Amino acid sequence: MEKKPYYLTTAIAYTSGKPHIGNTYEAILADSIVRYKRQQGYDVRFQTGTDEHGQKVELKAAEKGVTPKEFVDEVSGEIRRIWDLVGTSYDKFIRTTDEDHEKQVQKIFKKLYDQGDIYKGEYEGMYCTPCESFFTTSQLVDGKCPDCGRECTPAKEEAYFFRMSKYADRLIEHINTHPEFIQPESRKNEMMNNFLLPGLQDLCVSRTSFKWGVPVDFDPKHVIYVWIDALSNYITGLGYDVDGNHGELYKKYWPADLHLIGKDILRFHTIYWPIMLMALDVPLPKQIFGHPWLLQGGEKMSKSKGNIIYADDLASLFGVDAVRYFVLHEMPFENDGTITWELMVERMNSDLANTLGNLVNRTISMSNKYFGGVVNNAGVAEEVDEDLKKVVLETQVKASNKMDDLRVADAITEIFTMFKRCNKYIDETMPWALAKDEEKKARLETVLYNLIESITIGASLLEPFMPETSKKILEQLNTQARAFDDMTEFGKYPSGNKVTEKPEILFARLDIKDVMPKVEEIQAKQKAEAAPEEKYPEVEPKEEITIDDFDKVQIRVGEVLKCEPVPKAKKLLVSQIRIGNEVRQIVSGIAKYYKPEEMVGKKVAVITNLKPCKLCGVESQGMILAAADDDGNLSVMTLDKDMPAGSEIC
Incomplete structure (x- = not known):
């Protein structure tokens, strides 16, 4: 009897740097699923790969003094090395710089344009460089990117747009009639309530402010925006052809049985991708699963914090299968999981040894x-x-x-x-x-x-x-x-x-006292490598202003008299701040970085002529200035000399 086909994909890894264990988890998770399916007797096709275009790659390549292609060749090779190290049994490792992929991306864009689904316009909004995404001001969370939490900058440029709203009702109906389409269910509810039901905005699908991308062949000053380029890999990797001359793999394996992705890119895969397929008259994938994150001690991994854990470092201390066991066993179905060196040792000894x-x-x-x-x-x-x-x-x-x-x-x-x-x-x-x-x-x-x-x-x-x-x-x-x-x-x-005469020790017990010195060496090396990144954070330049523009902003010294949490708002603190002869109430998104008692007594820089607004029902009468790095760490701006509250900062 002929085996039933089963097609699984991971998200393609972005080539901005070496993947940490949280990124690698997805490859291991996918591999465990496809190995299980092969064990069941399915004819499995497993595709993974790298996403290699975009402004962030162009900037990082310039920093290293190499071409973008040289940069992504190196990083893609490193990602593939890590995937191979952890035993990922993929059938296809696609790269978005592959010639056949780029050709089909151009044809997809042209088809959508010719049938009126893509049109030229102008985009003005807030742009997140790491996520390569535009947002309206209302979509920002505490003034930052709703996906990664980093700073967004104003951007305005000519662009092509995809008519999302044209297909929104059809997608809503599909989701309602296919409850298995988005998993877990909580992710489905999030997409429906936060994006689809309130009404979709048209999607920006080209850029002119950088060159490292697939060119729009009929308008070469534009490059095709990352999501049309990246998402289409799931079909181009099978031999999909816009003109209908599909390869045998596409005919056999599409639609995909499972797109396995991180929860942070769920919107792109459950809204933009299905709508794109509808416009191309291509069947939708059967299921999209947004897995949770693997955190280091409850925090997202960051080079500057020295808390990144890499799969090869783990494997050198514990072995590959111990790493696979840990990340698969410790990840809940919906909620984020936690990895620490201490917990790895504990599991190594109790479960494996x-x-x-x-x-x-x-x-x-x-x-x-x-x-x-x-x-x-x-x-x-x-x-x-x-x-x-x-x-x-x-x-x-x-x-x-x-x-x-x-x-x-x-x-x-x-x-x-x-x-x-x-x-x-x-x-x-x-x-x-x-x-x-x-x-x-x-x-x-x-x-x-x-x-x-x-x-x-x-x-x-x-x-x-x-x-x-x-x-x-x-x-x-x-x-x-x-x-x-x-x-x-x-x-x-x-x-x-x-049986064998001499049984092999599968897993040796470890002493945490022996492991931690090696861990400290790894962490010290990471911090040393992160030093240049700390000195030179990525900040996209804003439009030049005149001294008259700057004079419109009034910044004064404020003394924090009282500070307390905002009820039902985990990120917010509300401070009573003396500014000259008055006391202002100011709400700030700094609760993650400061305890209320730490703020009391600080002399901070305050913008005092902002129009008052309400945050979580609490009025804010100004803004405390703060600095933020690439990893989202935040520090309020204080004075290095004692100045009277109310002094003007100029």
Whole structure:
């Protein structure tokens, strides 16, 4: 019977720098899903790759003194190296600088323009360079990018626009009639309530302020905006052709079964991409899953903080499969997960060394000690065996159900629950006690057979998540991975087979005291490398102003008399600030960086002639000036000399 096709894609990684473990998590997650699907018997196509155009790449290349193509060649190669390191079994690694991709992007743009879905206009709004996205002022959050939280700058330029609203009702209907389309459900609700139902604005799809992009072939001063370029990789990588001369892979695998993406780019994949496909008369993907973030100790990773963790650093200390286990096991279905070096060591010791490694090692060791490594099923069963068999055979069903719902962490938990049951079985049957009684030799053989069979099934189930560990276990048991459909019956391990004489230690226990000095070396190196970035943050220049323009802004010294949180607003503090003979109330988005008591007594720079406004229902009568770096860190502007409250800053 012909295998059913299954097509999965990751988001293509942006070539701005080396991916950290939070970025790498997506590749590992995708790989575990496709390996599971292959195990089920699907004909899998797995595509990943790199997104290589845009203003940020152009700027970073200029900083390094190389061409954009030279820059992305290096970074794309590094991303691919990391993906290979963690065992990502992709079938296609696409690059948006691939010639065939760029050609189809131009044809897609032209088709949409010819049929009236794209038109030329002028864009004026707030622009986020890292996200390469325009926003209206109302879309900003605390004056910053709603996606990444960084500063946006005013921008105005001629551009082409996509008529989003033309397809909005059709997309809303599709989402309502296909509840599985956006997962988890909370992400669907976010897209519907925040973007679709309030009404879509037309999307800017070209730029003229930089050159590193796919040119609009009929208007060369424009380059095609990143999202049309990047998103179309999912079909161009299969051989899609605008003129209908599609490749065989496209005919076989499209529509995609799953787009696996980070929750921060959900809007682009669940709104812009489906509308683009509707306009091209291409079927929509079956499902889009927006996975949560992997945070370092509860915070987003940042070079300047020295808290970035890279997959290759982790692998050098713990091994690749330990890294895969950790990121897959620790990530909830919807909420963000946390990674720390200490937690890695804890999981290494408790789950991998104790639960799994110790189980395999002592089972093989006992088989060698008592029977020269030969495993026989003597058929001397007792009641305790039935519960073990029940747990083992149920694990395949339970893990499969979890994987079908993309609850990967829960699937791994089911497998390790089975391994824990095997360890309990050893304690219940006490093989060492059975070995002392010659009359119980057949019972001992049965016990060890049951353990070897259980571990065989467990190792086979483990393959999608920890492929090298699965392979090592099965080699030591001198057997092959059990076929997916053969895990429903207990007792297929061949009686009389012989296990390895010297079991290999799968995972060695670690002492945190030995690990942390190595971690400190890694962190020190990161901070040293981040120093130039700290000195030279990326700030897009604003339009020049005259001294008359500057004179319109009044900045005075303010003394913070009182400061407290704004109710029901996690980011906001409200301060009572003395400015000369009056006291102003000012609301600021600084709660993440300052405790209220830290603000009291500070002499700060305040813009005093801003029109009052309400933030979360609290009136603000000015603005405290602050500095922000590329990573979103913030520092309020204070004076280095004591000046009277109310003094004018000029």
